[in-house]
Amino acid sequence: MVPNYHVMLSYQWNIQSLVEKVYQGLRHLGINAWMDVHGGVKGNINDSMAEGVDGAAVVCCFMTGDYFGSKNCKKELNYADSQSKSIVPVMCEKGFKAQGWLGIITAGLLWIDFRDGTVFENSLTSLAKEIVNALEVPESEIKLSSPEMAQDIAAQVPEVDIQKKPGRAFIHKLTGKYLAESGQVKFHPASGSRSTLVMSQHAEDTSYWVEEKQHKSEIHFFKNYATDGYLGYDPNGDYIYTKAQHYGAEEWILKADDQSTDGQRAVVLFANFGKKYLAIRNGKLTGVSSYSEDCVWILD
Secondary structure, three states, rough: OOOOOEEEEEOOOOHHHHHHHHHHHHOOOOOEEEHHHHHHHOOOHHHHHHHHHHEEEEEEEEHHHHHHOOOOHHHHHHHHHHHOOOOOOEOOOOOOOOOOHHHHHHOOOOOOOOOOOOOOHHHHHHEEEEHHOOOOOHHHHHHHOOOOOOOHHHHOOOOOOOOOOOEEEEEEEOOOEEEOOOOOOOOOOOOEEOOOOOEOOOOOOOEEEEEOOOOOOEEEEEOOOOOOOOOEEEOOEEEEEOOOOHHHHHEEEEEEEEOOOOOOEEEEEEEOOOEEEEEEEOOOEEEEOOOOOOOEEEEE
């Protein structure tokens, strides 16, 4: 079956060699990537850009200073945003921070690391998983019937599971354990019933979190897939919990960890109300005031 949608790669030509490598890698993984130099541009460039966006389930924007300064890239991504296309940002330049029109479009979105020095195969796997997570159509709609086997890419990219999961799993980078709900409920005099959290050795239903994000905002809510409880942090008791409704203490800011260089989907979770990073110290979930290695999580 011919896929109904593709994943559009939006980039500025100075990094074409990197984007070509990503294009080949995604197609090797079975994802129908679209790139202008592979038949994407025909005739009028504006018509071709519009066609690329219109047929996209996801648009990946490869962010650099040159991308930010390109009128065509701005036009392309603004059009994708106006059509409510899912956008996955890709960071390609050390020290670059999205601002202006690019910052507005990508506000609150998690970027994938393809900066110099990252491990390409890990970054590619991270990108593929983020694409699948961002899909608002069935996975089958962007899957190639027969993945392409570019030999130079095949040698670098292991076969990986990029099937859509019930939600996001947070794996602590240092311990390798999953953030999960325990099933134990405690009563809090001010907040009512709250469930405790544990660190699990393996992925299970209670270790998946469904993301709810406010439009064009950094604020996220994470609802447990199995119990519907919202992840929260009480700064007064340094207490991580879930509860049935979300208010200020259940607001989180999720950001890519720009200190990591291994290409994994490394993130930090920041409690917006308590102003602390979620971490594990001395075997215990806790909030910490400043960034450190023990507050880094891997998304799966």
